[in-house]
Amino acid sequence: MYHDFKLIEGRPVSIQVKDYMKRLMIKGALQPHQKLPSTRELGVLLGVSRNTVIAAYAELADEGRVYALQGKGNYVSEDSAGSAAPSSLSWQLPWKERLSRQALLAEELDLMKRGIRAGKDTISFTSIAPDEKLFDLDHVKQAFLGRMSVEGHVLLNYGYAKGYKPLIQYLMTYMENKGVDVQGKDMLITAGFTEGFDLVLAALQQKHGAVICENPTHHTAIKNLKLHGFDIKGVTMEPDGIHLGELERALEERPYDCAYFVPSYHNPTGIVMSMEKRLALMQLMSRYEIPVIEDGFNEELRYSGAHVPPLIASAGSGNSVIYIGSFSKVLFPGLRVGWVLADRELIDYLESMKRARNIHTSTLDQSLLYQYLHNGNLHKYLKRARAEYKRKYELTLQTCKAFVPYKTLSGDGGLHLFVTFREACSVRELLEACTRQGVIFTLGHHFFTDGRGSNTLRLGFSRVADEDIVRGIRIIGDTAKQLWGLE
Amino acid sequence: MYHDFKLIEGRPVSIQVKDYMKRLMIKGALQPHQKLPSTRELGVLLGVSRNTVIAAYAELADEGRVYALQGKGNYVSEDSAGSAAPSSLSWQLPWKERLSRQALLAEELDLMKRGIRAGKDTISFTSIAPDEKLFDLDHVKQAFLGRMSVEGHVLLNYGYAKGYKPLIQYLMTYMENKGVDVQGKDMLITAGFTEGFDLVLAALQQKHGAVICENPTHHTAIKNLKLHGFDIKGVTMEPDGIHLGELERALEERPYDCAYFVPSYHNPTGIVMSMEKRLALMQLMSRYEIPVIEDGFNEELRYSGAHVPPLIASAGSGNSVIYIGSFSKVLFPGLRVGWVLADRELIDYLESMKRARNIHTSTLDQSLLYQYLHNGNLHKYLKRARAEYKRKYELTLQTCKAFVPYKTLSGDGGLHLFVTFREACSVRELLEACTRQGVIFTLGHHFFTDGRGSNTLRLGFSRVADEDIVRGIRIIGDTAKQLWGLE
Numbered sequence: 001m002y003h004d005f006k007l008i009e010g011r012p013v014s015i016q017v018k019d020y021m022k023r024l025m026i027k028g029a030l031q032p033h034q035k036l037p038s039t040r041e042l043g044v045l046l047g048v049s050r051n052t053v054i055a056a057y058a059e060l061a062d063e064g065r066v067y068a069l070q071g072k073g074n075y076v077s078e079d080s081a082g083s084a085a086p087s088s089l090s091w092q093l094p095w096k097e098r099l100s101r102q103a104l105l106a107e108e109l110d111l112m113k114r115g116i117r118a119g120k121d122t123i124s125f126t127s128i129a130p131d132e133k134l135f136d137l138d139h140v141k142q143a144f145l146g147r148m149s150v151e152g153h154v155l156l157n158y159g160y161a162k163g164y165k166p167l168i169q170y171l172m173t174y175m176e177n178k179g180v181d182v183q184g185k186d187m188l189i190t191a192g193f194t195e196g197f198d199l200v201l202a203a204l205q206q207k208h209g210a211v212i213c214e215n216p217t218h219h220t221a222i223k224n225l226k227l228h229g230f231d232i233k234g235v236t237m238e239p240d241g242i243h244l245g246e247l248e249r250a251l252e253e254r255p256y257d258c259a260y261f262v263p264s265y266h267n268p269t270g271i272v273m274s275m276e277k278r279l280a281l282m283q284l285m286s287r288y289e290i291p292v293i294e295d296g297f298n299e300e301l302r303y304s305g306a307h308v309p310p311l312i313a314s315a316g317s318g319n320s321v322i323y324i325g326s327f328s329k330v331l332f333p334g335l336r337v338g339w340v341l342a343d344r345e346l347i348d349y350l351e352s353m354k355r356a357r358n359i360h361t362s363t364l365d366q367s368l369l370y371q372y373l374h375n376g377n378l379h380k381y382l383k384r385a386r387a388e389y390k391r392k393y394e395l396t397l398q399t400c401k402a403f404v405p406y407k408t409l410s411g412d413g414g415l416h417l418f419v420t421f422r423e424a425c426s427v428r429e430l431l432e433a434c435t436r437q438g439v440i441f442t443l444g445h446h447f448f449t450d451g452r453g454s455n456t457l458r459l460g461f462s463r464v465a466d467e468d469i470v471r472g473i474r475i476i477g478d479t480a481k482q483l484w485g486l487e
Numbered sequence: 488m489y490h491d492f493k494l495i496e497g498r499p500v501s502i503q504v505k506d507y508m509k510r511l512m513i514k515g516a517l518q519p520h521q522k523l524p525s526t527r528e529l530g531v532l533l534g535v536s537r538n539t540v541i542a543a544y545a546e547l548a549d550e551g552r553v554y555a556l557q558g559k560g561n562y563v564s565e566d567s568a569g570s571a572a573p574s575s576l577s578w579q580l581p582w583k584e585r586l587s588r589q590a591l592l593a594e595e596l597d598l599m600k601r602g603i604r605a606g607k608d609t610i611s612f613t614s615i616a617p618d619e620k621l622f623d624l625d626h627v628k629q630a631f632l633g634r635m636s637v638e639g640h641v642l643l644n645y646g647y648a649k650g651y652k653p654l655i656q657y658l659m660t661y662m663e664n665k666g667v668d669v670q671g672k673d674m675l676i677t678a679g680f681t682e683g684f685d686l687v688l689a690a691l692q693q694k695h696g697a698v699i700c701e702n703p704t705h706h707t708a709i710k711n712l713k714l715h716g717f718d719i720k721g722v723t724m725e726p727d728g729i730h731l732g733e734l735e736r737a738l739e740e741r742p743y744d745c746a747y748f749v750p751s752y753h754n755p756t757g758i759v760m761s762m763e764k765r766l767a768l769m770q771l772m773s774r775y776e777i778p779v780i781e782d783g784f785n786e787e788l789r790y791s792g793a794h795v796p797p798l799i800a801s802a803g804s805g806n807s808v809i810y811i812g813s814f815s816k817v818l819f820p821g822l823r824v825g826w827v828l829a830d831r832e833l834i835d836y837l838e839s840m841k842r843a844r845n846i847h848t849s850t851l852d853q854s855l856l857y858q859y860l861h862n863g864n865l866h867k868y869l870k871r872a873r874a875e876y877k878r879k880y881e882l883t884l885q886t887c888k889a890f891v892p893y894k895t896l897s898g899d900g901g902l903h904l905f906v907t908f909r910e911a912c913s914v915r916e917l918l919e920a921c922t923r924q925g926v927i928f929t930l931g932h933h934f935f936t937d938g939r940g941s942n943t944l945r946l947g948f949s950r951v952a953d954e955d956i957v958r959g960i961r962i963i964g965d966t967a968k969q970l971w972g973l974e
Contacts, residue, residue: 010633010861010862011861011862011863012862012863014863015863015866019660019664022664023663023664026663026664026666059866062870079795087803088770088773089766089769089770089773089801089802089803089805090802090803090804090805091773091776091805091807092805092806092807093776093778093805093806093807093830095806095830095832095833095836096832097692098691098692098694098744098778099690099691099692099833099836100689100690100691100692100693101692102689102690102840103689103690103691103836103837103839103840104836106836106839106840106842106843107835107836107839109839109843110838110839110842110843112648112842113839129644129645130644132640132641132643132644133640135639135640135643135644137635137639137640137643140635140639140643141631141632141635141639144628144631145628145632146497148624148627148628152622152624152627152628153619153620153622153624154619155821156619156622156624156627156819156820156821156822157616157617157619157622157819157820157821158616158820158821159821161599173506176510176513177506177509177510177513179513190845191678191845191846191848191849192845192846194843194844194845194846195844195845198843198844198845202587202589202590203586203587203589203590204585204586204587204590205584205585205586205587205588206587207585220843223843224843227843257585279576282576283575283576286575286576286578289578289580291580291585308566314576315576315577316574316576316577317577318576318577318578318579318580319579319580319582320578320579320580332643332644333643333644333645333846334642334643334644334645334646334849334850334851335643335849335850335851336845336846336847336848336849343580343582345582345583346582346586348594349582349586349590349591349593349594350590351597352590352593352594352596352597352600353589353590353593355593355597355599356593356596356597356681356685356707356710356711356714357681357682357685358677358678358679358681358682358685358823359678359679359681359820359823360823361678361823362678362821362822362823362849362851362852363821363822364821364822364849364851364852364855365849365851365852368851374497374498375497375498375499376498376499376502379502379546383549
């Protein structure tokens with residue numbers, strides 16, 4: 001006994017001794033009423049000071065796990081033992097048979113559990129998360145300490161389901177500056193885009209059980225739409241956004257409960273919908289009275305070109321657009337903060353749903369983000385990030401043009417490009433061949449609502465080093481040419 | 488124009504000027520191709536330096552909202568105007584008619600929207616949140632800075648749906664030290680207890696559509712059970728926990744999908760279930776093969792008495808107990824961190840559901856909490872908090888005994904007491920009379936599964952000053968005596 005005690009760094013030693021002794025009691029290695037080694041003895045056995053053991057024993061006594069007998073030493077308490085459960089209580093439940101459709105489907109559709117694992121040294125184009133090397137940690141620390149010194153006690157206690165008020169105010173102005181008429185609208189802070197989307201889908205009555213969206217579209221959105229039981233109608237993408245004719249025909253054919261669009265840096269195609277198309281799209285939505293969920297994905301990552309207001313701005317004083325925003329891709333995904341901007345009455349219901357689900361979003365995340373934004377750091381950061389991502393974007397674009405035998409290539413900015421090969425080409429085969437050469441990417445078909453896209457792939461470049469972008473894309477291109485005899 | 492510019496503190500002035508000008512463009516006060524004041528002029532008009540205006544104009548040009556004409560000055564861009572929506576796009580949707588049953592019910596059951604607002608100087612016994620004056624902010628800051636310096640870049644990028652690994656490891660050991668056999672079990676980190684509970688309920692197949700629990704019980708749990716459509720069977724509480732005879736009769740009568748119990752510092756009665764009762768309870772659950780959701784509520788707030796292991800410890804190697812823990816009430820509710828400890832296969836499904844709902848819990852919250860715990864701060868904090876809460880607990884208890892004409896009074900510790908008057912007494916009337924005298928508390932009937940409890944109330948004392956505890960409870964007692972002619 002006492003030979004397997006190992007000190008870990010940075011944790012008070014007396015607590016480690018206490019935990020260690022507790023473990024021995026629970027495992028039954030120390031029995032109730034057994035005498036413990038003297039403090040001097042245990043200090044020697046564990047290689048710690050006597051005072052440390054004295055502190056540990058005092059803590060154990062305080063927790064009722066040890067009692068002292070005057071002049072005799074310390075003993076293990078009656079209640080301290082592990083409660084060896086009678087075997088009658090240890091029954092096994094076949095959990096899988098007790099699970100809901102939602103639980104089973106969530107696991108089945110969980111791409112993170114199905115993806116290829118990237119080995120070390122693999123060049124991976126699968127991520128569109130920001131490059132953490134760009135993070136300005138000093139400003140983050142500053143924001144945290146600044147906010148904590150203003151109202152640390154308040155931040156650590158319960159907050160509001162609707163969100164941290166200064167952040168809401170900041171973001172309302174932020175959205176107003178994008179041209180949104182905020183009269184009659186309100187905002188709910190969520191744990192990122194995904195929570196906002198999930199809440200909105202749960203709040204919608206399924207009168208028709210169907211949603212219309214772009215095809216391809218954000219695979220997480222497809223997953224959540226399926227989990228909520230919606231039929232999904234995807235409408236083909238053109239180089240400047242959704243195919244309006246096809247959209248109109250679909251709208252004539254059957255009713256929909258809502259539409260979901262990603263007008264800027266559309267995931268996965270990277271397309272920014274033109275202003276004309278945005279207005280025409282909104283005309284159709286208005287005519288068919290379909291509420292729109294707008295995914296404000298990466299709107300901030302404009303490398304060039306004019307300011308394009310979001311769909312919710314085009315709706316003016318109308319209340320039919322639900323805008324869901326997030327700084328996750330642009331700033332820090334580890335901070336789970338997003339927002340839903342929508343009709344005030346709707347937000348009121350969403351607030352109650354949010355409260356029922358998790359009380360509120362982390363106040364620390366919200367207040368840190370608020371202070372970071374308030375300090376004017378976003379602008380500085382975006383300048384630097386945009387310059388870096390733009391360089392990578394252009395490198396990726398040029399390298400694809402030089403080496404990849406694609407049919408079409410899309411991406412007006414953002415953190416990824418979308419590649420389409422000839423119909424017959426199986427990108428799954430290409431991925432297998434590339435994986436063997438240490439290069440991976442995301443299969444495009446995950447983004448399609450109708451099983452198509454087996455000839456497409458998404459290339460995320462945000463976290464790939466320049467030389468790896470060139471090397472990786474050459475390998476993809478060369479392999480594609482070999483595989484399909486293309487030139 | 489330019490007269491309503493107001494500087495706010497702490498935000499870079501050039502950004503404030505930029506935002507202000509942007510707003511004028513969006514409101515149409517500045518029209519496309521209109522000439523802007525010179526930098527010197529605008530500096531004078533807004534009371535800022537010329538260099539600040541130069542920086543603001545440069546930012547606006549960078550965003551494509553302003554263009555410069557050599558030697559002539561700066562002009563508003565074409566695209567900069569607010570997109571005044573054609574009125575045809577501004578249609579109004581009657582949201583309430585489009586909402587799901589879940590959304591409507593969540594709002595209806597949202598007590599936060601139905602509660603009485605406490606005016607200034609009101610003595611409020613409604614909260615059982617921790618007293619923020621006890622928070623050790625210096626240790627929190629230290630934990631944050633410590634973790635950021637170790638792996639700040641990693642913390643701010645995406646984490647894992649299952650949770651932050653060091654925290655999971657810490658908590659697994661923590662639970663092992665409570666006597667839990669962790670073999671075959673796993674852990675999911677959630678945004679507090681509530682999210683864990685909501686996820687588990689969504690994961691359960693509703694074969695019978697019914698849940699059995701204590702009556703009264705945690706009102707948030709009742710709300711979530713209702714939102715998930717469960718029938719709720721509540722079993723009467725005795726002074727040492729649930730009434731076993733009544734429980735057994737209920738189990739004989741019909742099948743249940745699961746049970747929900749709060750064995751320690753039961754909310755709202757404050758009762759700690761005896762060890763004998765825990766074992767007998769688990770025998771029954773085992774016999775009827777009912778999975779148990781255990782709410783580890785405030786287990787840490789033991790003021791005296793022996794260590795009582797949680798139900799999941801009694802189940803030994805069995806996999807039928809789902810333990811949901813949180814430090815919210817004990818430590819910092821603003822950090823939304825809880826955990827679900829359960830069968831490994833079940834956790835695997837819950838992980839996919841969590842990912843679909845919000846990707847993962849805030850890494851900042853998790854890593855800060857981990858570092859705080861690792862540094863050994865919990866023990867120090869709990870010592871101080873327990874001493875403080877114990878004093879308040881005893882004061883509340885004594886004052887109730889002295890002044891309140893209750894029939895029974897319960898609470899073995901924790902942050903609240905539960906008061907039951909004679910059957911006929913309407914606590915709602917009492918609350919109305921007390922509110923007029925500046926004292927409020929929580930109506931007990933919110934905690935009942937069957938509409939009973941109109942003669943009960945909960946007194947949360949954690950955030951009430953000593954003198955207010957005495958003054959407030961005297962008022963409650965005196966008012967009750969007057970109202971009901973009791974002595």
